Amino acid sequence: QVLLQESGPGLVKPSQTLSLTCTVSAGSISSDDYFWSWIRQPPGKGLEWIGYIYHSGSTFYSPSLKSRLTISVDTSKNQFSLKMTSVTAADTAVYYCARLEEWPGPFDSWGQGTLVSVSS
Amino acid sequence: EIVLTQSPATLSLSPGDRATLSCRASQSVNTYLAWYQQKPGQAPRLLIYGASNRATGIPGRFSGSGSGTDFSLTISSLEPEDFAVYYCQQRSSWLTFGGGTKVEIK
Numbered sequence: 001q002v003l004l005q006e007s008g009p010g011l012v013k014p015s016q017t018l019s020l021t022c023t024v025s026a027g028s029i030s031s032d033d034y035f036w037s038w039i040r041q042p043p044g045k046g047l048e049w050i051g052y053i054y055h056s057g058s059t060f061y062s063p064s065l066k067s068r069l070t071i072s073v074d075t076s077k078n079q080f081s082l083k084m085t086s087v088t089a090a091d092t093a094v095y096y097c098a099r100l101e102e103w104p105g106p107f108d109s110w111g112q113g114t115l116v117s118v119s120s
Numbered sequence: 121e122i123v124l125t126q127s128p129a130t131l132s133l134s135p136g137d138r139a140t141l142s143c144r145a146s147q148s149v150n151t152y153l154a155w156y157q158q159k160p161g162q163a164p165r166l167l168i169y170g171a172s173n174r175a176t177g178i179p180g181r182f183s184g185s186g187s188g189t190d191f192s193l194t195i196s197s198l199e200p201e202d203f204a205v206y207y208c209q210q211r212s213s214w215l216t217f218g219g220g221t222k223v224e225i226k
Contacts, residue, residue: 047164047207049215063121096163104211106154108175110163
């Protein structure tokens, strides 16, 4: 059973960059069968897909967030990361990393999530 | 962007009742639709994929149906642990989630 764990600062100032890392264990991030994804959930609201990456480095971003996003992968550490620039209070959310099965599969494993608040 | 509309927003039922949740897509998603369950303070858990396939370890009381634009998730007899929020998600074109249906105790 693969395990995913998010890590990173819980508080980010407005206009700064949000940075999170997801560490994958009990499974290889280099598997050809999966993509590695970020999803967020503002407090009391629904889920929003952010983007995903393949172990080769190919990325796919939500069109609404694309201009502010960078997702990268470090296969030597079995980790992938999210950077989101120019954050505002609207980016306050629980951020989840998740494993996405190859198309057209679902998100089959999720991290526990980490709350990131944007505030001065 | 494909919009998924879930209804009702809230479903008030008693343990043992049958629950039927709806998810409607703004355009066809074939059967590329999944359902997730989320309890307070927890990550979502995959229930159904490919519109009607139960994920590993999911009890038989959960079933999914539909294709194209209209989908449903049915819980045949609600157990106390089934009271939660349920989301549908499509992967036909990019990725989007529905707004969720909360199943609460009546």
